[in-house]
Amino acid sequence: KQEVTQIPAALSVPEGENLVLNCSFTDSAIYNLQWFRQDPGKGLTSLLLIQSSQREQTSGRLNASLDKSSGRSTLYIAASQPGDSATYLCAVTHNTDKLIFGTGTRLQVFP
Amino acid sequence: DAGITQSPRHKVTETGTPVTLRCHQTENHRYMYWYRQDPGHGLRLIHYSYGVKDTDKGEVSDGYSVSRSKTEDFLLTLESATSSQTSVYFCATETSPTDTQYFGPGTRLTVL
Numbered sequence: 191k192q193e194v195t196q197i198p199a200a201l202s203v204p205e206g207e208n209l210v211l212n213c214s215f216t217d218s219a220i221y222n223l224q225w226f227r228q229d230p231g232k233g234l235t236s237l238l239l240i241q242s243s244q245r246e247q248t249s250g251r252l253n254a255s256l257d258k259s260s261g262r263s264t265l266y267i268a269a270s271q272p273g274d275s276a277t278y279l280c281a282v283t284h285n286t287d288k289l290i291f292g293t294g295t296r297l298q299v300f301p
Numbered sequence: 302d303a304g305i306t307q308s309p310r311h312k313v314t315e316t317g318t319p320v321t322l323r324c325h326q327t328e329n330h331r332y333m334y335w336y337r338q339d340p341g342h343g344l345r346l347i348h349y350s351y352g353v354k355d356t357d358k359g360e361v362s363d364g365y366s367v368s369r370s371k372t373e374d375f376l377l378t379l380e381s382a383t384s385s386q387t388s389v390y391f392c393a394t395e396t397s398p399t400d401t402q403y404f405g406p407g408t409r410l411t412v413l
Contacts, residue, residue: 194343221399233305233391234344241399261303279343283399288359289334293343 191219192284196292203270203299211265211295213280218258221283225265229293230279237278238265257289270299304328305405307392313411320379322408324392332395333375334402335359335367337388344391350375382412 193216203209213223214240222241226234238247238254240263246255251268267274281291304327314320324333335347336359346359348367356367364386368380379386392405 224401226404231407233406234393234402236401236403239401281344288346288349288398289344289402291344293341 192242192282192290194280194282194290194292196278196280196295198295199293200296201298203297205270205272205299205301207270207299208266208268209270209297211267211278211280211297213263213265213292215261215263215282215290217284218261219284220258222223223254223256223263224281224283224289225252225263225279226277226279234279267297270297272301273300274299305392305394305403306330307390307405307408309408312411314382315352315413316383317381320382320398320410320412322377322390322392322410324375324377326375326392326394327371328394328403330394330396330403331372331407332398333369334393334395335365335375335377336391336393337361337386338391338407339388347377349388379410382410384412386410387412 224239225237240247240256253266256263277294277296279294281289308323308326334349336344338344345361350356350369368376390408393402395402
């Protein structure tokens, strides 16, 4: 059974820091991996989608990498801002074609 | 944003009553999903649909049923609500199973 783990569960950093969020999955047979952002009381917003054949994707200050063989992905946030404060969720599309989510990393960026 | 709305946004009900949650999309996406989100469990798939009248069970389907009579609407029904079904419910849509999923704003359901 595919399991997705995110470490750390919570992170608090000062504004301006570069930071890395980690995601690991137990079965490397994935179609893709997605990173989502969730603000309190809101739905999820897709940030980056990495297909299984890709190594990384970039969008603005965000960069996500994928290492299928080791079952790992990282989300790199450059020059963090208070507006980046949210919960970040990682999810993989496994061989059942359904998304399997991690439990998220709650990020707080303070001024 | 894929134009997904959920109704109601908040609901409080009593144990044993039936509850129906509605998801409406305006993007003509073929695939639709219902998830529940609980502390410590993340998002878990309840049911999904891959077309009108085509639905299947997800990881936590017991106590839930769904219907999809039109492309734009996906209904989730709790036949007899229990306190364990207190949760935040999210609907999502996508164009294909390996594409990005777009999420609605969620429905917070409390079963007393």
